[in-house]
Amino acid sequence: MSGHNQFELFRTRRFLPLFTTQFLGAFNDNLFKNAMLVMITFFGLGFAGLDAPTLVNAAAGIFILPFFLFSATAGQLAEKFDKATLARWIKLLEIAIMLLASVGFLYRNAALLMGCLFLMGVHSALFGPLKYSILPQYLEERELLGGNGLIEMGTFIAILLGQIGGTLLVEHNPDNVAVVAMACVGVAVLGYLASRGMPSAPPQAKDLKINWNIFTETWHIIRLSRRNLSVFHALMGISWFWFFGAVYLTQLPTYAKDVLGGSAEVYTLLVALFSVGVGAGSALCEVLSGRKIEIGLVPFGSIGMCVFGIDLYFAAPAMPAAGIGALAFLADASHWRLIADITLLGVFGGFFIVPLYALIQIESEPEYRSRIIAANNILNSCFMVVSAVVSILILKAGTSIPELLLIVALMNIPVALYVYGLQPEYLMRFLVWIATHTMYRVKHEGLDHIPDQGPVVLVCNHVSFMDALVIGGAVRRPVRFVMDHRIFKIPVLSFIFRTAGAVPIAPAKEDPGMKERAFLKVQEYLSNGEVVCIFPEGKITYDGQINPFKPGVIEIAQRANAPVVPMALRGLWGSFFSRKDGSAMLKMPRRFWSKIALVASAPVPTSELDLGDLQARVTVLRGDAH
Incomplete structure (x- = not known):
């Protein structure tokens, strides 16, 4: 048993290399992707005569497509082979992809960069089932909630830093993209070196015969996840969070520009607030739960997401400012309520998803755990695509951005009632948690x-x-x-x-x-x-x-x-x-x-x-x- 709090895990070889590997992978995904998107949006990088908005939206789809195509295979690989060894092979693949992307940056070849973006999606799809299914092999049960909280915290902070880093690298080196190329390759190499420190994690189903047919296997693992209803309901809860989060994060650029009258700095600030909020909420889960998997935090999280999502609608200014920067935005007291709402949305989102991830790891049978998590990645991707379609339809109907965000916040209510009707233990544990903690x-x-x-x-x-x-x-x-x-x-x-x-x-x-x-x-x-x-x-x-x-x-x-x-x-x-x-x-x-x-x-x-x-x-x- 390690120490008295989750941060003691950073002192152990069974957690720190995994955390570092995951952190650098998420950072590099976003460093590369944002650098490419900034070159498309602001520096004229083009392909096949397509305009910048079309290429940006295409990039989002290209990155998420591998999660549909390869998650099922990734889950099988994580069951059949030693996960630490598999992680090192995946990190070597990342180095190869980034070397290829370097050529794309140096020659400003958008087609090649889009291909590398797809391959980075493959890399992330392969690593996803591994990173969650390996935790129960490395950690004791009472450490799982804290470990998941740290992984979620690190992931969101890495995403944020990657987005900021990719933007700044291109903005400050528009004529020297070799700097961007070297940064991406360097981070990939560091990720591989971190994976070298991961202890062995023996396969849970070494005799598994891999089904390479991605369509039949995808259907198979979705059906597999439904065998244990408590696990399946947890998967659906996590997917709902990604639906919710995808709507908010997708609309934040337009919200920052048109509703708040802010510059790109304000958009970056809002993303930072949400990401730091999720990280803080994820880390706080262990403190609030007394070091056990407390699913009572799930309703607490959904209530907070609903309350602060609704309040965000009323916190928006009546009149947008004119190109206000991040510092000026923060200094204006009329924005503090909105800042609190965005941050607390993230905090309560962390309360919502971390216990669900831990529940999946505990309740899933070890020989199926990686495939169950692969099913979760597929469902997450589906929900994110649906969130884009729903957002487009609602906005086309004449709804404003603040109204769209309000609708999604209100959707938490029927979703929560439905989920807690199917899984009343969530609500029961919440009532127990409230009674004993207040x-x-x-x-x-x-x-x-x-x-x-x-x-x-x-x-x-x-x-x-x-x-x-x-x-x-x-x-x-x-x-x-x-x-x-x-x-x-x-x-x-x-x-x-x-x-x-x-x-x-x-x-x-x-x-x-x-x-x-x-x-x-x-x-x-x-x-x-x-x-x-x-x-x-x-x-x-x-x-x-x-x-x-x-x-x-x-x-x-x-x-x-x-x-x-x-x-x-x-x-x-x-x-x-x-x-x-x-x-x-x-x-x-x-x-x-x-x-x-x-x-x-x-x-x-x-x-x-x-x-x-x-x-x-x-x-x-x-x-x-x-």
């Missing part, structure tokens, strides 16, 4: 004692109606709770508990059938290697003290031969959701964002289970902090 500051101790795999029973004292949410929000693995049927039926909480697969239970004297069904369901969960949490007191405390434990917890653990992890909640007694000074949730709340703690100790094997000993362990963990 009402309490939760300190965790000893949660590493909970095994990463296999069946385990958690036992904990029962202080309040929030206990299950606090535990569910803190433990890395999904937790199935066994709880009093009356708590299970509480409005709002009932949705959370049902979605989380909680098990309602009643005493045998009250409803023996419900108790037996609960025992059977718990055994099913444990036999499937899941985590079950039981409050063995059977009820929430009335006086802050731990009530006697019921013997059912011993029977449940011994039936499944599952170890028991003692846990204790501290600091919840006296909260709005506890029974101190009256009924819970019927008195005025006196504390907000209060400090509480969840503490765990080493697992107790079934052979050593004793009811009195379990209660004593939980009592010691709780200490004096009720």
Whole structure:
């Protein structure tokens, strides 16, 4: 395990070479592409009599076409061969492409440069499945969210720097494009050298027979991705982000010029704000999630994208300025709201996509992971093409650029409702995350004692109606709770508990059938290697003290031969959701964002289970902090 935060990964060989290789590849894609586009737009580079706008739009299509054509093959290659070795071969291909592009720059041959742009699309299509599917081989599960966040952060910053670098290189060297050629080749060489440091990542399906028919294989991997619906829904969520982002980024040049009255500097500034926002949001995911894959951030991200996308419409100035530069734009306080909206759109976009990438990596079977990610690249490309078509149709209908951006922001609402209807766990985790991060500051101790795999029973004292949410929000693995049927039926909480697969239970004297069904369901969960949490007191405390434990917890653990992890909640007694000074949730709340703690100790094997000993362990963990 590396350090206490995601940035410690930069000190490891299992991450830094991969990050550097990906960063330099994304940087070079955009350095080359933007240098070529600036030469077309501003310095007369032409081909076949086509005007500059036509060539620019053609370039966008040429670069994205290989993702349709070669992603399926790329996914197969990443499954069949060592990914680190494959990365080095792909980087050698990049050097060759950039050497060919150098000839195109030196002779100002637009046709050759367009061909190289297509080949760079091939390079990126080949590397895409590899970079995401290799992460679970390099990182521990608890590092995946942070690792994905850093990769996304690095990618967007590299794209931004590449765009700026390509523009500046040509602007300052219009008569000496050899500088541009040397820069592109130099970055490609650095990328290859970085890939040399990547540790071996053995193939997950070395006996796979590659299907070279790109059409049948593309259809095959799309169908493959639908086998696991949670993975497929995550793929669709990521593709929606690329639809959303493509509309915004495509319209930003016109938005900066016609709506804001800004120069090219203002456009660059807006791209920078969005890119830095995505990078910051991606990096923040680990902090906000407590180092676990928290899909509750996905609805949080979509809400932010919607809110700040709508606000951007109202933040636009009534009258555009006249050729204002970046510094003047920043200095004008009337633009600060718009600046915040663009940046926060990126931040919440990072919250949206990073957990989805991590979820795909965890939920996909290792032998299919690269092909699933290849399917994601194909879907992303499709959504980006559709976004262009939709934008054209909406604008042709007489809609303005700000109105188009508003429409896309509003489209987040039905898309979110549809996705969360299909995958209610996203919304459930969001409600848990909001509840546990706005009402309490939760300190965790000893949660590493909970095994990463296999069946385990958690036992904990029962202080309040929030206990299950606090535990569910803190433990890395999904937790199935066994709880009093009356708590299970509480409005709002009932949705959370049902979605989380909680098990309602009643005493045998009250409803023996419900108790037996609960025992059977718990055994099913444990036999499937899941985590079950039981409050063995059977009820929430009335006086802050731990009530006697019921013997059912011993029977449940011994039936499944599952170890028991003692846990204790501290600091919840006296909260709005506890029974101190009256009924819970019927008195005025006196504390907000209060400090509480969840503490765990080493697992107790079934052979050593004793009811009195379990209660004593939980009592010691709780200490004096009720």
